[in-house]
Amino acid sequence: MSVTETAAALEEERPRGSTLPRYLALKGGGALVSLAMVVVLGFFSFRVLPGDPAINMTRGRRVSAEEVERLRAEMGLDDPLPLQFLSYLGDLFRGDLGVSYVYRREVTELIAERLAPTLLLTGTAALISVVLGLWLGQKSAWRRGSLFDKTQTGLALVFWSVPTFWLGLILLLVFAGGLGWFPTGGMVTPGTDPTGLARVLDVAHHLVLPVLTMVAVVYAQYLMVMRASVLEEMTSDYLTTARAKGLREDLVRTRHAVPNALLPTVTLIFLTIGGLVGGAVTVETVFSWPGLGYLTFQGLSAPDLPLLQGTFVVFSSIVIVMNFVAELVYRVLDPRLKAS
């Protein structure tokens, strides 16, 4: 969905006023329905993938036919599909995502291990790109048509259209390989075990290039939406009133125009943050970041069904939860929604 489309969709979705419990129940119920669909989809879609896990995992090694069959039985692939689905559902309700075929460990454990680095990377990138995008966006709108506006929107759109993988590799080549300012990959310098501040600095040092890549590619969407919504407010009467009171132009913008323009933007922020987590796959691959993306990629090779289902449910849940949060934040920010 393009930036403008998202904004348009958001306009339509603007919820009507209602009491808080009713509102929560409605939105929460919607989120749960989405989650249930993800759970079902996650199970069946991966079973359409080509590749028999038992055959792929025993390929090239000396195994008897009996062993392959035993492996298949152990993975539960012998059972009819509906039965497999029921046991998957049962396990899921107990918070058990099963045991990875390849890693031979609990999927929940594997995901927990990789989730924190992914959240650190995407969280930092999201924060910076939101702040940067919103700030540049409202500035550009206020001075629309100026050199500042043209260069900022132009630059942002150039980065927005650059393939993430390409930009990451270029940054890696220049700042890590060429200048040697930053490491070429990973999250912690291997062979060292820093603690405390040294560890924070080490991680921060590794974080710079991947975050820079992500920010460069995504901040444009915040800039553009913010710019559009400030522009929408610019002709409003209340701004004339504010100016009539003798406020400086800057204050008119930051105190009056921006808070109102923020409404559609906030929802967009939360919607895109969910997507960012999934989109981190490319950046994680370029910078060898130990996150969830690569785990998913590896899962496809067997195919490691429990792992794929697990990461799919986690990625989708993040998006769903973020959407739900967006609804709540919107309600907080827009007092009009509170009136029943």
Add this chain to the structure above:
Amino acid sequence: MSRTPSTPRWRRAAAVCVAALLSVGTLSLGTARPSAAEVAGENVKVALTSDIDTFNPFLAILATSTGILRFQYEPLVAWGTDNEPVPGLASEWSATPDATTWTFTIPEDRLWSDGQPITAEDVVWTFEQIQQNEALQAANGGLVENVEAITAPDPQTVEIQLASPQASNPGAEVPVVPKHVWQDVDPAEYANDTDTVGSGPFTIASYTSGQSVELKANPHFWRGAPKVPGLTYVVYRNTDAAVQGLRTGEIDVLSGLTPAQFQSLEGQPGITTSSGAGRRYTAMAINPGALDKDGNPLGDGHPALQDPVLRTAIFTAIDKNQLLETVLQGLGEPGKTEMPTVYPMYHGFAPGTEEVTFDPAAANAMLDEAGYERGPDGIRLDEDGEPLRFRLMGRNSDPTHQQMADFIQPWLADIGIDVEVSMVTPNQVNDDSTLGRYDLYFTGWGIGPDPDFQLSINTCASRPAADGSGATSENNWCSPEFDELYAAQHAELDPQRRAELVKEAFSVLYEASVNNPIWYADTLEAYRSDRFTGFTKQPEETGVITGQNGYWGLYTAEPVATAEGGAAAGGEPGGLPAGAWVGIAAAVVVVGALAVYLVSRRRGAADERE
């Protein structure tokens, strides 16, 4: 007067976001780190570009994991620098003439890395665990399948009783674990990745999933402790980044380069490149009319391909040397049989084998003579008058497959054969080839030092059931002549005689024109020769440094520094490199400036509050 909250809502929201992020950050920073005895800066740092499944030797399947475990565990019999059997835990071994009872002697000087003696008990325990516990058969179940009984007549002797005669050494390949460690844990659950006990040159000290593996030198290794304090495997998820890491000295050894990356590193100061003969063959296979294990037709191969003359003509129209020169930039050897050049004992044709060489005119003549007339569009017709139109399948994960197809398509058009190329996922290729759903496809196998397995998957008995379950065959092809040769070499104890039989068997397969190796690609490696030297290749002159059938390459590595009387070039002292401080300083300046700007603005705003 009007609504002017002292702290606008969006600022408060931003503050909440920052707080949330910081807590996520600390959470991640605080994740448990394995405590490893570090010897900073001196380990050989090796790029790890493929994945690790587990370090439990009973369960580890992925090549990266089993490769690292080769440093940790000596089998009874190891592979030497020329891929020949050499002493491992056992110093000597013998087999009864009927090849059913094998006896191994473990000398008293063999110690585990914790100083405990290695005895026959450890070997017996390991083998029996695999035999008795189904969960432990994942990795090496097939290797002990033929073992009827294993006993320890005395602490230095192991006796293996086989169910049927077997010429390949039953003591090879199976990693032997220390009983005194493993008997106290659940072997099927034990992660075996922290402060482990082993018998090889290095043992795993710590493992951070998705990031790095630390191995430390084993002072009790029977061939002598390594000259480096340890190995550090550094995870890289793309080789382009790893190439940069090698340039900056973040890693010392890198394998699996593409020809382009390899050439970009040639002649770089402090870096030596090495093109080592690989263990893998790449071939094009032709569906000869696949049959399942009961002899019923399997899959949907084009019926015309059941004619061996047509299959041979196809291979005659393919110029292997040209493919090797253009697609691989000459970094490999043209293929003969499935055994690559790194196994000189088994490589090459049996006497009297007719090698198929590139000759389009001869290919055309063969087809003319066999009665394949050309249709109006130049495409030849089969006996039913249908045009010879075949599918060619390859893996979309391997760019060389598409490149080869680009050459092969016009070559086959020259002899009147139309080819439709499709590149699909590796799993799709596995599925379709297992079930015979192909006409032509690109295939390839990594070959171990003992040829028995590769031969076994070409026997009639290796074909799958009609639904693809059961055994997996290489080509779903079956020949009684081949099966006889397989059985003969399987029990032949004389190495010379066995090698002849093996070559003969592979030559029979070659002459059937179902699978014709195109090349044995070199493994392209590079290392920091300004920091480390002494890597022993396998095979010694022409082979590889990493990914060996053994530990020679990194075990024999030694630092360069001592000879030059100073720190090695490109060496990093402990702590952050200078560049890091530049980067951090830049970040601090930017953040600081931003903060000052924001604060000053807020002050200005406060002055003018309504």
